[in-house]
Amino acid sequence: MSEIVKRAQEELDKRYNRLVALNASSLCTRCGLCADSCHFYLANGDPEVAPAAKTERVRSVYRRQHDWLSRLFPNFTGARELTEDELDAWVDIAFRYCTMCERCTVNCPMGVDTPVVMGAARGTLTAIGKAPEILVQLADAEIARAESIDIFKDMLKEQIGFLEEELREETGDPEASIPMEKEGSEILYVALSGAHTILPAAKIFHRAGVDWTLSFFEASNYAVFLGDMKRAKAIAQRIIDEATRLQVSEVVITECGHAVFSYRWSTPVWFGELPFRIRSLIEVIHDYVRDGRIQLDQTANPDPITFHDSCNLSRKSGLAEQPRAVLESAAADFREMTPNREKAFCCGAGSGLVAVEEWRDTRLAAGRPKAEQIRNTGARVVVTSCDNCRHQLGDLGEHYGLEIEVKNLAEVTARALC
Template sequence: MAEGILCNRKPVNTKEDLLALLADKSGKQYYEEMNHLHVDSAALWATIQKSLKSRLRTWLEICAHCGLCADSCFYYLANNKDPKQVPSYKIQSTLGEIVRRKGDVDNAFMQMVMDTAWSKCTCCNRCGSFCPFGIDMGVMFGYLRGLCFSQGFVPWEMKIGSGMHRIYRAQMDITSEDWVDTCTWMCEENEEDWPGLEIPVDKENADILYTVNAREPKHYPEDIAQAAILFHLAGENWTVPSVGWEETSLTMFAGDWEGCRLQVQEVYNAMERLKPKRMIGTECGHAYRATVLEGPYWAGLKTGKTPVESIHYIEWVAEALRTGKLKLDPSKKLKMPVTYQDSCNYIRNAGLADTAREIMSYIAEDFREMTPCREHNFCCGGGGGLNGIGRYREQRNVGLKVKRDQIIATGAKLVVSPCHNCWDAIRDMEEIFHIGIKWSFLKPILLKMVIVPDHLKPENGE
């Protein structure tokens, strides 16, 4: 069998195909079909010749095999310094080998490559900052995931995620109507407590266009309400788009580059249609990475910038606190020891370490840094899509140990984690290891301490 019904080289583009994949519980049939999936070596080699250019070729060639990347990798540390977890080894034995063999690899090899690309690297890019040559194995694994995707060797959930984006332009099956309904519902739920609260949809020329993570309308609609309340209290002129509201990109985790382009284009179209002054994305790391940092390249924007200036939620929070748009009650500052989970995607890879510290200075009396922190912080353990892949749950859980130990060492009782992936990983960590910590996004914390201006208080309120 060259290709399976579910496991094949074709991306999912129809609801019918998506439903068939979803009906295959845990991907049982999917992975069985993968055992018989033929590797199209000619296509693989042709893709490599077209896309593996001097940067990656040089990295593969000049790696001095010095092993300095070993200790930089949380997987290497979490797996008792298993040499097979050394980043250089992981990429040389997969991508390096495919290139050496000119794409002539078999099914078993590609399955090993898939397992390595998704369960031994979260593309956190930490190794890149420890290599004297600047070899960024996270970037190379991102590239390798693209090769795997093109050959159909992709974890079941990633294939589904890519399909979701291709069909719904969201990582979950949420239509534009569902999204707008959720906004309306959240507004109605809260307008009694917050008179004048609005979630304006498709308002043109607003100061802020707000985009979210599809998990919010799907599982945590209160997050949208909290965002709305904070914008309301800050007196912001803001809006959400009815179409192009999703900032995340499971296509990026899947290595589906065409899907990546389709997804970000939808958001950029919303920017062009509604002409906001700037876009603010929710508390998510990879969403920011995808839509703000990498997206312009997928969409072919030669400036490397989004059509309107786009910032991370923490940048808006820091600005609102700095300028006094949001005022916090100093007596309500967190008293317990608190630490901050530096997300790889917007701290290491986007330079926002100081912004996060600025916010912490407003909300925590006893802020404790993890060691290491800022640009050199370790991945939460669930990045790169790993949180969502059943096949690699065990490997993910082992990887969580590094973050667990980092958190324990701070003595903090609360981990502020403005990133969906980190938040999930830390929640799961607590479920598995019971270390007695709490974790939170920024919005709920801010809402507990924000000073509500008199004119925005409900009439029957205090």
């Protein structure tokens, strides 16, 4: 056994908890019902990329170690020894052909949690240096940024200054601001790089009269995609420390699916009870509309609009109704895709796939079911609350000739502000 395989086996063993054991057991009956719930399978009809086939690659290795019958008769049960070739194959099945969207899980009569198995594979591949380099670099950059934040602070403040001028112009209020490092604020807003995640939110906060401050850090957490929870925790730590230092009441995560998912569900495990709550921007906008803190004019968005459910938000976090309620108020012609909410198709580029340029063709092909859904609505505007999906939907629009504009919920809401 080579050194790398030995290390990989150790990493797999480290990840062998009750969830992995359950999902790597004979829970999967290999019934194949999951196949056409997967956008990758629908894209090319290759049985090797069906969820059961992908997880079987990883499961068969676990089986060789932990299943009684497989230890004695590996050929009988299809159990495999881990090899370097097998690990290379895992890079494709875990990073390239699975977006961890959980659509197969909600369509599995047994409830097999594919992302649990794929997460173990991703974590193992990351630990032995076989994860896509760009994802590792992006995760490391997030940590490095925290370590040398003072270098970035002035530069960021200068850039925000330009956006502030734009905000004043658009709101007509010379006092409108995008505050940073404001202690005791009600909200610490964590955006992404890109004005589209800052300016519309700033307009909404301004109109709602909220006391807020902008985070120095981005919401994204690429280590989550790597299955590297140690690094993911270090990245999340930056926001937790900033919120604690500024003594805010609430951390609001911008429209970013994996960021909301990880801050919402993982931080309580990593950091225990926190002195502030963590919510998504879409929940906050929804509450402002519901409570009458902002009024919207539907005629500001007259074109047919549809909504794409981010897997991390709708299927994995139960945030399906809030954006719809907002869109009903902000758009004149809101149309649903079918299927939607927790049953929606993945955009085809989740869990870091969108960042890996050499796999662009794979994600564009995997986005075909989504492109067809969009086309069937006849919508001219597609709203989504995830920047990853936004990027992919824009590319799908071009690739499949959809003639659509892709916007986030805050942009549509800000445009409809009365």
